Amino acid sequence: MFAEVIVDIKSSNTDRVYTYKIPEGMKLEVGMRVSVPFKNRFIEGYVISITEQTSYPVDKIKDIHKILDNYSVFDEKMIELAKWMKDYYKCYFSEALQTIMPVGIKRGEKKVKIVRINISEIPDELCKRAPKQYEVLHYLQKRSPIRLSELVKILNIDYAIIKSLQKKGYIKVYEEEIHRYSVKDIERSQPLVLKEEQEKAVTEVKKSMEKDVFEKYLLFGVTGSGKTEVYLQLIDECIKSGKSAIVLVPEISLTPQTIERFVSRFGNKVAVIHSGLSPGERFDEWRKVKNGVVDVVVGVRNAVFAPFKNLGLIIIDEEHETTYKQSDMRPKYNAKEVAEKRCELENAVLVMASATPSLETYYKATKGEYKLLRLTKRINVSMPHIEVVNMSDELARGNTSIFSRKLFSYIKENLQKKEQTILFLNRRGYSSFVSCRDCGYVPKCPNCDISLTYHFEDKRLVCHYCGYQEAMRDTCPKCGSKRIRYLGIGTERVENDIKKFFPKARVLRMDVDTTKKKGSHEKIFYDFRSGKADILIGTQMISKGFDIPNVTLVGVILADITLNLPDFRSSERTFQLLTQVAGRAGRGEKPGRVVIQTYEEDHYSIIASKYQNYVRFYNEEIKYREIFRYPPFSHLMNIVISGEEEEEVKNIAANVYLMCQKIVNKLQNKSYNKILGPAPAPIRKINNRYRWQVILKSEDRNVLVDIAEKVQTMKYPKNIRISVDIDPLNIM
Numbered sequence: 001m002f003a004e005v006i007v008d009i010k011s012s013n014t015d016r017v018y019t020y021k022i023p024e025g026m027k028l029e030v031g032m033r034v035s036v037p038f039k040n041r042f043i044e045g046y047v048i049s050i051t052e053q054t055s056y057p058v059d060k061i062k063d064i065h066k067i068l069d070n071y072s073v074f075d076e077k078m079i080e081l082a083k084w085m086k087d088y089y090k091c092y093f094s095e096a097l098q099t100i101m102p103v104g105i106k107r108g109e110k111k112v113k114i115v116r117i118n119i120s121e122i123p124d125e126l127c128k129r130a131p132k133q134y135e136v137l138h139y140l141q142k143r144s145p146i147r148l149s150e151l152v153k154i155l156n157i158d159y160a161i162i163k164s165l166q167k168k169g170y171i172k173v174y175e176e177e178i179h180r181y182s183v184k185d186i187e188r189s190q191p192l193v194l195k196e197e198q199e200k201a202v203t204e205v206k207k208s209m210e211k212d213v214f215e216k217y218l219l220f221g222v223t224g225s226g227k228t229e230v231y232l233q234l235i236d237e238c239i240k241s242g243k244s245a246i247v248l249v250p251e252i253s254l255t256p257q258t259i260e261r262f263v264s265r266f267g268n269k270v271a272v273i274h275s276g277l278s279p280g281e282r283f284d285e286w287r288k289v290k291n292g293v294v295d296v297v298v299g300v301r302n303a304v305f306a307p308f309k310n311l312g313l314i315i316i317d318e319e320h321e322t323t324y325k326q327s328d329m330r331p332k333y334n335a336k337e338v339a340e341k342r343c344e345l346e347n348a349v350l351v352m353a354s355a356t357p358s359l360e361t362y363y364k365a366t367k368g369e370y371k372l373l374r375l376t377k378r379i380n381v382s383m384p385h386i387e388v389v390n391m392s393d394e395l396a397r398g399n400t401s402i403f404s405r406k407l408f409s410y411i412k413e414n415l416q417k418k419e420q421t422i423l424f425l426n427r428r429g430y431s432s433f434v435s436c437r438d439c440g441y442v443p444k445c446p447n448c449d450i451s452l453t454y455h456f457e458d459k460r461l462v463c464h465y466c467g468y469q470e471a472m473r474d475t476c477p478k479c480g481s482k483r484i485r486y487l488g489i490g491t492e493r494v495e496n497d498i499k500k501f502f503p504k505a506r507v508l509r510m511d512v513d514t515t516k517k518k519g520s521h522e523k524i525f526y527d528f529r530s531g532k533a534d535i536l537i538g539t540q541m542i543s544k545g546f547d548i549p550n551v552t553l554v555g556v557i558l559a560d561i562t563l564n565l566p567d568f569r570s571s572e573r574t575f576q577l578l579t580q581v582a583g584r585a586g587r588g589e590k591p592g593r594v595v596i597q598t599y600e601e602d603h604y605s606i607i608a609s610k611y612q613n614y615v616r617f618y619n620e621e622i623k624y625r626e627i628f629r630y631p632p633f634s635h636l637m638n639i640v641i642s643g644e645e646e647e648e649v650k651n652i653a654a655n656v657y658l659m660c661q662k663i664v665n666k667l668q669n670k671s672y673n674k675i676l677g678p679a680p681a682p683i684r685k686i687n688n689r690y691r692w693q694v695i696l697k698s699e700d701r702n703v704l705v706d707i708a709e710k711v712q713t714m715k716y717p718k719n720i721r722i723s724v725d726i727d728p729l730n731i732m
């Protein structure tokens, strides 16, 4: 018997199937991790099939060295999925398999020592004779069982003390396989009686699940329309029919509140995968799925690979979110596409959901590729009332503050009424940059081509790309002037001004700077929900998953920040963000108000947000996409060439460009193809590396895949890095 093995070496010449002999008696299965001999050493490999025959000369074939785990990591469908990823994203087979595999698998199963008290009363004489032992037992009376390591640490004791207590039979020490992460006991919730539109959606998807066929849905439901309850009831149906379900959510909406909603319905049948888990913890969750301990996984991007044997349903919440794409690492996969492929392989049902679907998804729904399900109404409450304020008018009337008169008076009213307010601004720090009033000098990051952001609290200038910091100076380093100007605003500035105008208001801020510590995100959320603050200021972290009834006012300090990014999706992003943020207002009995401040009140993104009208936005935006042939009317590919010498980077970018052109010119089919560049990337330098890019647009994705393959197998000087992203969501 022979095994076909993919080896763990990342290069294009080893990216193929190797054949090994299975030694007599070895119980090898497809999908196992193995160690194999490879050029004088042993390396890791993955068995993708087992055959009886081979065309290789048998005497030249080496034996599998050993099996690494006592189970198979990939089933055949997962191997199939990896094959698809390798071809679709142009990565190595081993990279695709390793993406599917849980990080942490290499550590193996984790067993810990547990200590349990074995007597009901502590012998009196122990107190005098062995006070340390007494202390341990005394502690165990309150807390037993406990991990040995924890006990030793808390009481600062020697292991010998445990040994002697164990010998006397006062305690028991045993090994236990632990699941490092466990969901707390949360009160169980019952299914709600569905509203008409919810009922319709559930019934329809249920029908597909019963038929065991691959089907795709777009659940297009306004904010607060009860999408989550639809998910819960679909999952329930799925479990009842003996199958399992995956729910993907973006990291920022994986809030305690969201987790609570799933756990309260399905109890310990749920595993949660968030990015804060350690590799070991991730592996634990993976094993729970593998061993059939849970039926539901709620998690971020890579939860799409949860190894259920009988998958019935994948739900993708907030499907428009860009975090479903892995942009920073190979393979640059999109969990939405992987989910679709996985459902196809498993005959499962895919439900993508959003209040603001991505243009691509909605376009597919209009073409019938996804079945459209709609939730048009909020549950029991009405949509918030939205007003747009033009900040140029405010300036013209002499108001130079960051708050319009309207927003200011609403904040004041809300404070009086003891109702809560959310203020949103998608930029952290105090001001986006500082400049000298006399010579115009702007401090920039020495490593990146980007101006430094001023952070008021610690009086420092910070680079938001590489983290570089320097102290803010009182004088201009170029001309010595003391007249420093603060331009552009950030969340810290908003907090500062709120405190200035409303000194009695209790304020919380939620952004990258205030949530660095583990658990701080949760704390801010709970403090705000329980009414410990009147105003919450935040970046897009607060735009999702917040369902707080007492929030009746949402203020968008400046909508233009995302609108002006050099990206063809900036209008879409702005509309999505504004709709999501506005959706946080008036979710309880009291009606909600939203004030959007902007300098561009006539922009269709802002107008559509004002009327909360997705279709209006879509109809406008899709016209631009068609005229300029952007997705969904084409596929893009971004090739970034980076290196330390800009001249060299520029030359290689030119070579890449020429090669792309050659390939396109030779094409037989007359699809639309366009090559843009070579040009410096919008962020020209990051971490001391210069970046140039070539962007391709094509109607035919296969053309891009071909080019990707050629570009990636070309030879480059040592310091040059090439990054290829097909269907990128970010081209900065």
Ligand SMILES: Nc1ncnc2c1ncn2[C@@H]1O[C@H](COP(=O)(O)OP(=O)(O)OP(=O)(O)O)[C@@H](O)[C@H]1O
Pocket: 192, 193, 194, 195, 198, 221, 222, 223, 224, 225, 226, 227, 228, 229, 355, 379, 545, 546, 547, 583
């Ligand atoms: N059928 C129902 N009957 C009563 N209450 C419901 C029903 N369905 C949902 N709700 C409640 O309505 C509120 C809004 O629902 P939910 O949060 O599920 O909406 P959503 O569409 O997921 O919102 P968003 O996309 O804005 O986060 C929740 O408090 C939920 O418990």
Ligand SMILES: [Zn+2]
Pocket: 436, 437, 438, 439, 440, 441, 476, 477, 478, 479, 480, 481
């Ligand atoms: Zn100056």
Ligand SMILES: [Zn+2]
Pocket: 445, 446, 447, 448, 463, 464, 465, 466, 467, 468, 687
């Ligand atoms: Zn930097």
